[in-house]
Amino acid sequence: MKYTKLSDKLFVAFNYVFVTIFTLLCFLPFYVMVISSLTDKNVLQVDGYTLWPRKFSIEAYQWVLKGKQVLTGYQVSVFVTIVGTLLSVVLMSGVAYALSAKKFPWRSQLSFYVYFTMIFSGGLIPWFITCRAFGLYDNIWALIVPMLMNPWWIFILRNYFNGLPSEIMESAVIDGASDWTVLSRIILPLSTPVLATTALFVAVAYWNDWWHGVILLDFADFRPLQVLILRIINSIRAIRQAMAMEGGSSIAISSAQIPAKSIRMAIVVITIGPIILLYPFVQRYFIKGLTVGSVKG
Amino acid sequence: MPQSAPRRRGGVPGFLHAIFSNRLIILLALPGAVLIFLLKYVPMFGIVVAFEDFRADTGFLSPWVGFDNFRLLFGSPVLWRIIRNTISLNVLFIIVTTIFSVGMALMLNELAHPLFKKLTQSIMYLPFFMSWTVVAMLLYGFFDFESGMINSVIKLFGASPVSFYDKPDWWPAILTILRVWKGTGSGCILYLAVLVGIDFQLYEAAEIDGASRWQRLRFISLPLLTPTIILVTLLAIGRIFYGDFGMIYTVVGDNALLYPTTDVIDTYIIRALTTTTNFGMSTAVGLSQSVLGFICVFGSNWIVKKWSQRRGEDYSLF
Numbered sequence: 209m210k211y212t213k214l215s216d217k218l219f220v221a222f223n224y225v226f227v228t229i230f231t232l233l234c235f236l237p238f239y240v241m242v243i244s245s246l247t248d249k250n251v252l253q254v255d256g257y258t259l260w261p262r263k264f265s266i267e268a269y270q271w272v273l274k275g276k277q278v279l280t281g282y283q284v285s286v287f288v289t290i291v292g293t294l295l296s297v298v299l300m301s302g303v304a305y306a307l308s309a310k311k312f313p314w315r316s317q318l319s320f321y322v323y324f325t326m327i328f329s330g331g332l333i334p335w336f337i338t339c340r341a342f343g344l345y346d347n348i349w350a351l352i353v354p355m356l357m358n359p360w361w362i363f364i365l366r367n368y369f370n371g372l373p374s375e376i377m378e379s380a381v382i383d384g385a386s387d388w389t390v391l392s393r394i395i396l397p398l399s400t401p402v403l404a405t406t407a408l409f410v411a412v413a414y415w416n417d418w419w420h421g422v423i424l425l426d427f428a429d430f431r432p433l434q435v436l437i438l439r440i441i442n443s444i445r446a447i448r449q450a451m452a453m454e455g456g457s458s459i460a461i462s463s464a465q466i467p468a469k470s471i472r473m474a475i476v477v478i479t480i481g482p483i484i485l486l487y488p489f490v491q492r493y494f495i496k497g498l499t500v501g502s503v504k505g
Numbered sequence: 506m507p508q509s510a511p512r513r514r515g516g517v518p519g520f521l522h523a524i525f526s527n528r529l530i531i532l533l534a535l536p537g538a539v540l541i542f543l544l545k546y547v548p549m550f551g552i553v554v555a556f557e558d559f560r561a562d563t564g565f566l567s568p569w570v571g572f573d574n575f576r577l578l579f580g581s582p583v584l585w586r587i588i589r590n591t592i593s594l595n596v597l598f599i600i601v602t603t604i605f606s607v608g609m610a611l612m613l614n615e616l617a618h619p620l621f622k623k624l625t626q627s628i629m630y631l632p633f634f635m636s637w638t639v640v641a642m643l644l645y646g647f648f649d650f651e652s653g654m655i656n657s658v659i660k661l662f663g664a665s666p667v668s669f670y671d672k673p674d675w676w677p678a679i680l681t682i683l684r685v686w687k688g689t690g691s692g693c694i695l696y697l698a699v700l701v702g703i704d705f706q707l708y709e710a711a712e713i714d715g716a717s718r719w720q721r722l723r724f725i726s727l728p729l730l731t732p733t734i735i736l737v738t739l740l741a742i743g744r745i746f747y748g749d750f751g752m753i754y755t756v757v758g759d760n761a762l763l764y765p766t767t768d769v770i771d772t773y774i775i776r777a778l779t780t781t782t783n784f785g786m787s788t789a790v791g792l793s794q795s796v797l798g799f800i801c802v803f804g805s806n807w808i809v810k811k812w813s814q815r816r817g818e819d820y821s822l823f
Contacts, residue, residue: 215719220616241646302535303541334550334788469652
């Protein structure tokens with residue numbers, strides 16, 4: 209008994225230690241990033257990354273928020289996220305509703321129709337050609353439309369709808385309720401958890417999307433925030449590689465083209481800002497919501 | 506229901522009636538279903554490009570070359586490199602991330618302090634919400650040859666700085682660590698949910714019988730987690746021919762020095778798209794990927810079905 213108690217104590221202690229370390233590792237990069245963005249840029253260059261600003265400065269943010277690119281990027285990202293999320297949730301719920309309505313005779317065909325797209329696709333090039341053919345190229349809708357339908361979420365929504373008590377709906381139908389009444393007065397009010405969860409994850413997906421901005425935008429003069437970051441990091445890497453190959457002789461010239469560390473950090477902080485700000489409020493949905501569609505029903 | 510005069514419900518009138526009585530449902534599902542058709546099914550017709558010598562000016566009506574693109578493809582060493590990288594990286598990711606996600610879930614389950622649990626879980630979930638572009642920027646801050654965090658520390662100790670972006674052998678490990686860092690917080694949730702649902706009395710009985718916490722974990726928690734682990738792994742195996750493009754393209758960048766270990770099928774196809782070389786060949790690669798992936802999903806599902814049925818269960822997906 210004593211032996212068991214000691215090994216138990218060690219076991220629990222180990223758990224706490226490991227979880228704490230891992231949590232710190234998840235937290236520190238963001239913390240250092242925020243601190244760096246608030247550090248005077250010359251101090252940052254000399255001293256490197258620190259846990260507290262050696263010299264406080266909001267110059268990076270002032271510089272970044274003056275620039276047209278970041279402001280435009282923000283507008284693009286916000287618009288795409290809000291419009292995309294709304295459209296996506298509405299459209300996907302419509303399909304999920306059809307998949308769960310017991311009276312709908314073509315449920316299994318529709319289910320296979322949706323599911324098949326998860327296991328087989330035409331590939332990138334045909335998709336690209338299709339998008340261009342439909343005009344989803346070089347405009348803002350190219351960032352919204354291709355991401356609207358996601359079979360994974362459709363099935364999560366369907367599973368949730370399936371789990372709703374059918375007796376209420378059946379008795380409503382017996383009392384003469386139309387499909388619309390059942391939907392608007394019973395199903396929708398009861399579905400707020402899953403709709404909110406879906407909306408949140410879809411919104412994050414839209415906000416973080418850089419892929420469509422890279423592939424489907426060409427001459428357009430706007431880019432979402434994530435693409436801006438990608439461009440910065442790509443040009444930095446390219447310049448550094450060139451410098452390394454040339455042996456450092458052009459360091460003075462090239463360095464000037466690389467945005468200062470504090471500015472890079474400021475841009476990143478601005479980009480993840482909305483997510484971090486909303487995080488405490490929506491946190492409970494994220495953890496609970498992921499299992500809402502699977503454990504239930 | 507009373508037998509009245511025979512009503513023809515089959516054929517066209519029956520079909521029309523079904524549509525009418527389900528008109529709201531159809532109306533609601535139609536836009537989404539049409540979008541799925543336009544953006545997921547229509548591209549499937551584009552597969553013909555894999556069998557053509559695609560030119561921009563002739564488009565879909567480019568000359569037909571049958572399996573020539575595939576023959577060229579399977580003869581080229583590049584294809585084997587990208588397939589090998591795709592699969593080996595994905596296998597590595599699946600194994601290591603599963604170990605960490607399950608391990609983290611088990612550990613969190615052992616914690617008693619509710620506030621600590623909630624706080625750590627929230628913070629661990631944070632990396633999940635960052636896009637890979639942000640991670641790429643942060644990683645660069647770490648790895649930069651001149652002033653990155655790691656090299657700053659190395660220089661403090663007087664050693665010479667390390668260049669990370671030209672050592673292909675290190676990157677499978679680096680990428681795996683990144684996947685673990687970013688995915689454990691979200692990946693452990695599902696397992697945690699299962700663990701939380703385990704009947705408390707099972708643990709109590711074991712404790713009374715003298716089992717230590719570790720033994721309870723090994724003989725109760727882990728076996729009850731197995732179906733979920735298998736399910737998640739099965740889903741992952743279905744995607745084994747699809748590289749983690751989102752991570753690799755952003756974090757590694759288009760770095761030819763690192764191709765030997767990081768170039769996957771998807772990055773190869775993207776290069777073809779952005780440098781507009783051979784659309785026919787790249788479509789052939791994409792088609793191979795889809796077909797292989799399809800076989801994988803069915804294959805892994807079948808294997809698991811047979812294996813689990815032998816133990817009296819059915820862990821398969823379909």
